[in-house]
Ligand SMILES: Cc1cc2nc3c(=O)[nH]c(=O)nc-3n(C[C@H](O)[C@H](O)[C@H](O)COP(=O)(O)OP(=O)(O)OC[C@H]3O[C@@H](n4cnc5c(N)ncnc54)[C@H](O)[C@@H]3O)c2cc1C
């Protein structure tokens with residue numbers, strides 16, 4: 001297997017895929033397995049990811065104790081919300097500026113340098129990873145399914161649009177993703193959060209079980225973190241190990257033995273082994289080209305990210321998988337005589353209906369009966385717990401529609417929690433030792449409603465390092481999100497009280513838009529070409545050989561993390577694409 005292969009510019013590929021994250025990797029896997037000759041273009045580098053993550057490195061072996069070098073800075077909440085733009089004046093001393101997620105030495109080459117990749121408009125904490133595998137190299141691994149509570153949400157509360165698919169359409173593809181990539185968890189038989197085909201689950205620890213039992217009395221469900229991690233191993237994949245429970249994914253942001261799913265080892269390298277995939281990193285696509293005669297997509301223009309040379313490559317089908325906001329940007333950039341408004345945009349919906357998850361409210365507490373107990377190995381697992389949605393299922397909440405869940409964890413960790421207690425010297429150490437295993441915390445993730453008036457467009461002036469127009473945000477949370485966030489705070493408190501925990505801190509601050517890193521909806525699916533961009537197979541209504549297979553296609557955000565759904569939808573769409581191609585319909 002060789003990387004950085006030469007692209008044959010004289011050839012017409014069966015398909016060109018833009019972006020190598022969860023969506024692009026899945027498209028490459030499905031299409032190459034159908035025998036199609038595929039070109040995958042990725043804007044970022046192929047990193048030596050094991051070298052970047054150094055999962056088992058101790059802080060004292062790192063020059064900066066694991067933090068960023070002194071000439072680099074990662075943006076804080078206040079810097080996103082007060083300074084505009086976040087990377088503007090005031091940061092001259094920082095040679096490199098990174099999003100809030102990258103405050104460590106381990107992820108600095110995975111995420112983008114904000115100055116090279118500017119954006120404008122309303123506050124937004126936009127986290128981007130430009131390298132082979134994109135954000136999957138550092139994702140949080142929580143892998144959840146959506147249900148008809150999400151796909152048919154409009155039927156329940158009258159808001160927005162239903163998806164053009166039901167759970168039964170996507171369920172077989174969730175199964176395929178589970179089996180191909182591996183997922184851990186425990187069956188709960190919930191109709192609003194369907195089970196996956198789970199491998200061996202992780203264990204809940206003492207305080208988590210106490211919370212689970214407290215919640216049972218309230219009819220609420222806490223379950224093991226459903227992690228996109230293989231705990232039993234995958235016989236069909238030689239690039240990934242099973243999980244050894246080192247907890248490094250939590251500490252370092254990724255897994256250097258690839259037990260946690262990432263797109264390169266999970267999807268792209270196996271696709272290359274078929275002999276049907278050409279991969280070119282350092283290739284920033286700037287436009288999808290169209291045939292002036294037919295108006296169909298004919299290929300893409302891309303810039304070598306390092307040499308700045310410009311190329312054009314031809315393909316029978318173009319598949320955008322550059323992530324929700326980047327794919328919308330590409331559609332808007334691809335203006336032509338036939339598509340003056342941007343490609344696939346006759347509806348004027350490209351960039352609109354942009355949605356995600358609201359974060360911030362949460363709670364920290366202490367299980368008093370665990371104070372002073374011997375430490376246990378609790379962080380040797382790829383995640384803690386997930387407390388499932390309970391609002392607007394059977395009853396209607398009077399103040400808001402849709403729902404939220406909580407992610408959390410407890411127990412002894414390699415680097416003790418609770419070091420923010422006051423004191424110093426021997427008594428301080430004693431205090432930390434005594435208490436560290438008793439901490440428990442959780443934070444909410446709630447659905448942000450999809451609204452036409454939340455959108456992105458192209459900035460008329462600002463361009464990125466490659467001379468490509470930057471995105472401009474017009475995006476704000478609304479009253480439904482604020483009321484939901486208020487409720488998250490109240491219920492978090494009520495649940496910790498029910499579990500008998502001592503409450504240490506209740507957080508009611510709503511984090512900046514974008515914080516969840518779950519941006520969705522900018523080219524939504526639908527049955528009506530006037531109000532949607534894609535059909536149920538993520539195929540453009542306007543340009544039948546153009547597919548957008550990332551989170552852009554979502555009709556609403558639900559409150560479940562999106563990556564497993566992105567991949568299941570993409571698998572379904574690519575099977576359809578391959579069939580249509582064989583029938584000569586594209
Ligand atoms: C810290 C963190 C925690 C997360 N936790 C979770 C979680 O627990 N659960 C969950 O479901 N999701 C989580 N996510 C989100 C998850 O990573 C994304 O949903 C997923 O990666 C989306 O896949 P994608 O392919 O659409 O985009 P990406 O993974 O971002 O991949 C897009 C790729 O396209 C490339 N690209 C962009 N523009 C161009 C261009 N013009 N030309 C060529 N290539 C281009 C990029 O370089 C990138 O490699 C998390 C993300 C982060 C960063």
Ligand code: SF4
Pocket residue numbers: 055229242243244245246247248249250254255256257258259260380381382
């Ligand atoms: S806990 Fe498992 S998934 Fe996480 S870093 Fe360790 S081996 Fe990888």
